[in-house]
Amino acid sequence: MDVMIDRTVAPEIKLPIDLNLVLPPVKKYTLSNGVEVYALDMGSEDVMMVNWVFYAGSAYETKKGVAAAANFLLKNGTSTKTAFEINDQFDYYGAHMSRNCYSETSELTLHCLSKHLDNLLPVVSEMISDSVFPAEELHIYKQNAQQRLRVNLRKSEFVANRLIDAYIFGEQHPYGKYNNMEDYAAIEREDLLPFYANYYQKGQCVIFAAGKIPYTLISQLEKHFGSLPLRRLDPSVPQKWPLQPAAEKKVRHINDPDGVQAAIRIGRHFPNRHHPDFQKALVLNNIFGGFFGSRLMANIREEKGYTYGIHSYLLNYTTESGWMISTEAGRDVSEATIKEVYKEMQSLRQEPVEEEELMMTRNFMIGSILGDLDGPFQVIGRWKNLVLNNLDENYFYRQIEIIKTISAAELQELANKYLQPGEFYELSVI
Amino acid sequence: MIQFEKFTLSNGLRVVVHEDHSTPLAVVNVMYDVGAKDEDPDKTGFAHLFEHLMFGGSVNIADFEMPLQMAGGENNAYTSNDLTNYYITLPAENLETGLWLDSDRMLSLAFSEKSLEVQRKVVMEEFKEHYLNKPYGDVWFKLREMAYKVHPYRWQTIGKELSHIENATLDDVKQFFAKHYNPSNAILAVGGHIKTAEVLPLIEKWFGDIPPGKKYVRHLPEEPRQNEERRMEVRADVPLDALYKVWHIDERMSHGYYVADLITEVMGGGASSRLYQSLVKEQKLFSNIECYHFGSVEKGLLAIEGKLVKGVKMDDAERAVNLELEKLKQDGVTEKELEKTRNRTESTLAFEDMSVMTRVNNLAFYELLGDAGLFNEDREKYFAVTREDMQTYSQRIFDINNCSTLCYFAENAALN
Numbered sequence: 001m002d003v004m005i006d007r008t009v010a011p012e013i014k015l016p017i018d019l020n021l022v023l024p025p026v027k028k029y030t031l032s033n034g035v036e037v038y039a040l041d042m043g044s045e046d047v048m049m050v051n052w053v054f055y056a057g058s059a060y061e062t063k064k065g066v067a068a069a070a071n072f073l074l075k076n077g078t079s080t081k082t083a084f085e086i087n088d089q090f091d092y093y094g095a096h097m098s099r100n101c102y103s104e105t106s107e108l109t110l111h112c113l114s115k116h117l118d119n120l121l122p123v124v125s126e127m128i129s130d131s132v133f134p135a136e137e138l139h140i141y142k143q144n145a146q147q148r149l150r151v152n153l154r155k156s157e158f159v160a161n162r163l164i165d166a167y168i169f170g171e172q173h174p175y176g177k178y179n180n181m182e183d184y185a186a187i188e189r190e191d192l193l194p195f196y197a198n199y200y201q202k203g204q205c206v207i208f209a210a211g212k213i214p215y216t217l218i219s220q221l222e223k224h225f226g227s228l229p230l231r232r233l234d235p236s237v238p239q240k241w242p243l244q245p246a247a248e249k250k251v252r253h254i255n256d257p258d259g260v261q262a263a264i265r266i267g268r269h270f271p272n273r274h275h276p277d278f279q280k281a282l283v284l285n286n287i288f289g290g291f292f293g294s295r296l297m298a299n300i301r302e303e304k305g306y307t308y309g310i311h312s313y314l315l316n317y318t319t320e321s322g323w324m325i326s327t328e329a330g331r332d333v334s335e336a337t338i339k340e341v342y343k344e345m346q347s348l349r350q351e352p353v354e355e356e357e358l359m360m361t362r363n364f365m366i367g368s369i370l371g372d373l374d375g376p377f378q379v380i381g382r383w384k385n386l387v388l389n390n391l392d393e394n395y396f397y398r399q400i401e402i403i404k405t406i407s408a409a410e411l412q413e414l415a416n417k418y419l420q421p422g423e424f425y426e427l428s429v430i
Numbered sequence: 431m432i433q434f435e436k437f438t439l440s441n442g443l444r445v446v447v448h449e450d451h452s453t454p455l456a457v458v459n460v461m462y463d464v465g466a467k468d469e470d471p472d473k474t475g476f477a478h479l480f481e482h483l484m485f486g487g488s489v490n491i492a493d494f495e496m497p498l499q500m501a502g503g504e505n506n507a508y509t510s511n512d513l514t515n516y517y518i519t520l521p522a523e524n525l526e527t528g529l530w531l532d533s534d535r536m537l538s539l540a541f542s543e544k545s546l547e548v549q550r551k552v553v554m555e556e557f558k559e560h561y562l563n564k565p566y567g568d569v570w571f572k573l574r575e576m577a578y579k580v581h582p583y584r585w586q587t588i589g590k591e592l593s594h595i596e597n598a599t600l601d602d603v604k605q606f607f608a609k610h611y612n613p614s615n616a617i618l619a620v621g622g623h624i625k626t627a628e629v630l631p632l633i634e635k636w637f638g639d640i641p642p643g644k645k646y647v648r649h650l651p652e653e654p655r656q657n658e659e660r661r662m663e664v665r666a667d668v669p670l671d672a673l674y675k676v677w678h679i680d681e682r683m684s685h686g687y688y689v690a691d692l693i694t695e696v697m698g699g700g701a702s703s704r705l706y707q708s709l710v711k712e713q714k715l716f717s718n719i720e721c722y723h724f725g726s727v728e729k730g731l732l733a734i735e736g737k738l739v740k741g742v743k744m745d746d747a748e749r750a751v752n753l754e755l756e757k758l759k760q761d762g763v764t765e766k767e768l769e770k771t772r773n774r775t776e777s778t779l780a781f782e783d784m785s786v787m788t789r790v791n792n793l794a795f796y797e798l799l800g801d802a803g804l805f806n807e808d809r810e811k812y813f814a815v816t817r818e819d820m821q822t823y824s825q826r827i828f829d830i831n832n833c834s835t836l837c838y839f840a841e842n843a844a845l846n
Contacts, residue, residue, distance in 0.1 A: 005639075007490035007533075007534050010527065013500065013501045044452055047784060083701075084707055090700070091700035091774065092766070092770045092773060093773055094770075112777070116773075143714075144717040147669075150669035155564060260558045261555070301548075308556035330551075363499060364499040367502020375784060
């Protein structure tokens with residue numbers, strides 16, 4: 001090269017805010033029992049996922065731990081197959097069947113090569129319609145869940161995560177409750193059977209599918225799920241539970257007297273996605289602690305070295321949300337870390353965000369959404385979030401618009417409304 | 431088949447370009463042929479600490495993050511015992527921003543005292559978070575030292591002890607950079623919605639004039655063959671007894687590696703695997719059990735680890751594990767099990783290939799192993815493994831004189 005390049009000058013870029021983002025559309029079908037299917041045909045590899053979502057989360061149990069146990073044991077025996085035979089069927093085809101139980105919803109998720117789908121759907125259908133919950137399997141589940149809990153209770157971050165949610169929402173609230181050793185011990189097969197009948201066999205269900213979708217998908221789903229006594233999952237009338245937040249706002253908890261770090265959680269209640277402030281708060285959160293270049297990271301990790309990482313985020317719940325700051329910091333600098341978090345709140349309340357930082361945030365957020373729209377599983381994840389929150393694609397486009405146009409004054413106003421230390425629960429677990 | 435093209439710049443930098451027009455993104459991946467195994471035994475954890483410093487500003491660009499964020503990009507990095515990898519994803523239109531940023535930090539760092547001081551603290555907190563403040567957090571410090579007597583795999587990427595990180599100096603940082611961070615020791619892999627013909631001049635523009643540096647030639651001590659049983663008992667304030675066993679296996683590029691990988695599938699892959707079915711479900715000796723290997727470039731380890739059900743004796747648990755290994759050695763695997771490992775391999779590879787970032791990362795990794803084209807041979811190598819291979823190989827590795835065992839006992843178990 002004849003001309004020396006000037007490395008101090010950045011190459012020209014196309015600003016991501018000038019890109020036109022499109023949420024790839026899904027096709028919606030309805031099975032004959034009313035169950036809706038959202039399908040996204042996308043991707044070049046011959047792989048896919050199917051996700052069955054039920055209103056069968058812990059909010060629906062009358063005895064603690066029952067929802068999670070029922071969800072876990074869906075894979076552990078039907079009237080014709082043992083747990084081993086079910087697992088072997090999925091493993092043999094190189095498929096992955098996972099189940100997850102959350103506060104409101106509970107799910108089954110199948111990842112597989114598209115060509116094997118026909119061999120796997122009948123097993124899923126059996127799990128949903130004909131699980132028998134063998135006593136022996138429940139016994140092993142209880143024992144192993146207790147063992148896992150024993151280990152987790154030694155981890156300050158696990159203890160902190162349980163406590164902070166209980167402070168914000170209340171220990172009886174579905175978002176705040178957690179299981180103790182004795183809760184696992186008390187679960188009986190007689191608790192699981194009616195729960196399974198009400199919330200799975202005759203439950204409210206919605207199906208999401210994405211990847212390279214075989215053209216027979218809908219007829220296969222109709223064949224295996226369309227005639228089951230399932231009902232359409234209706235997200236338009238969300239159940240609400242009373243909030244019972246804790247009275248004490250500041251807690252210092254010693255879990256391990258020799259611990260070298262403190263798990264710090266600072267959190268407050270926040271309205272759900274339907275509130276007009278929610279999408280704007282996502283932008284403010286990004287600046288505050290939402291990514292590597294955020295203020296909390298820049299100050300507390302990159303300037304002071306108090307922690308390996310610090311993040312803030314809005315909780316992914318449906319009827320309520322929360323705003324949380326989370327970090328593991330050195331024991332000797334844990335109180336200093338908490339002070340700095342409040343300092344960063346203060347600066348967002350007192351000073352408008354400068355144009356350059358705001359511009360950077362807009363571009364980073366759009367770039368990040370662009371990256372997230374790149375795979376079928378990420379895209380269907382966005383659709384699922386919309387559907388379960390009773391929203392549609394307009395919500396996605398409104399978010400893009402807000403990222404591109406929100407002003408520094410609006411962000412400052414939001415900070416003054418929500419980033420008030422007095423509103424936050426403050427917990428440190430050593 | 432993953433399509434790609436390979437080039438070498440005049441300064442020795444190896445370049446791999448992979449076009450994928452189904453994505454709006456581009457990926458810039460720079461892999462340096464240096465890992466924790468290249469560290470001085472008295473300065474362990476350094477390769478990883480150095481990775482942190484690569485974000486602290488380079489010679490012409492004070493702030494790495496800000497221009498990248500403005501371009502809508504995200505980035506991260508990781509260090510292993512074998513290598514250090516940096517990757518950026520961004521809108522394909524802004525590919526050049528990634529090339530600009532990564533070329534400048536290959537050219538030279540800012541070497542700021544402040545950055546070193548802060549990142550020492552950050553890494554020490556990372557050390558505490560993952561290894562000191564966790565029950566069983568010290569297991570792999572002990573096991574690696576038991577299994578390796580001379581090879582540098584005997585320490586973990588995070589380092590042997592906090593003091594090694596605490597004592598790192600700016601002089602160490604400069605020497606490390608000069609020795610390892612230059613075009614002769616790096617691979618640049620670029621992929622996504624880009625055209626090879628358009629991207630090559632840009633790569634030449636930003637990387638072409640970086641001095642080649644000296645090729646680092648690795649002379650690692652070879653681990654002598656283990657020929658005795660190694661055992662250790664630990665008593666600590668943990669809630670449950672746990673058993674850990676490791677065996678030496680072959681290096682990444684050998685046939686044995688692929689055989690070992692499939693053995694871990696039969697023994698520990700999924701809830702229908704042999705160890706889970708027998709030891710967790712049927713005999714109820716363990717509450718969880720895993721079988722895996724480390725994917726190391728040089729001769730690595732295959733591990734089995736599990737937590738014992740309360741009340742189960744360590745001897746009984748270990749005997750049951752050994753019995754499963756004996757069955758494998760005597761009877762081998764069934765045709766159905768082999769078929770299952772093939773289906774699972776096919777599936778794993780297909781899911782990995784979904785992401786352009788993973789593909790580009792893999793191309794760089796195989797180029798580091800010798801040739802990016804090896805990436806496309808992986809499937810065949812797995813499918814070439816036979817039942818006989820698995821039985822013979824298990825007889826070879828599951829030998830008591832090739833094994834290190836760590837029995838981790840819960841002290842004060844009554845309190846739990």
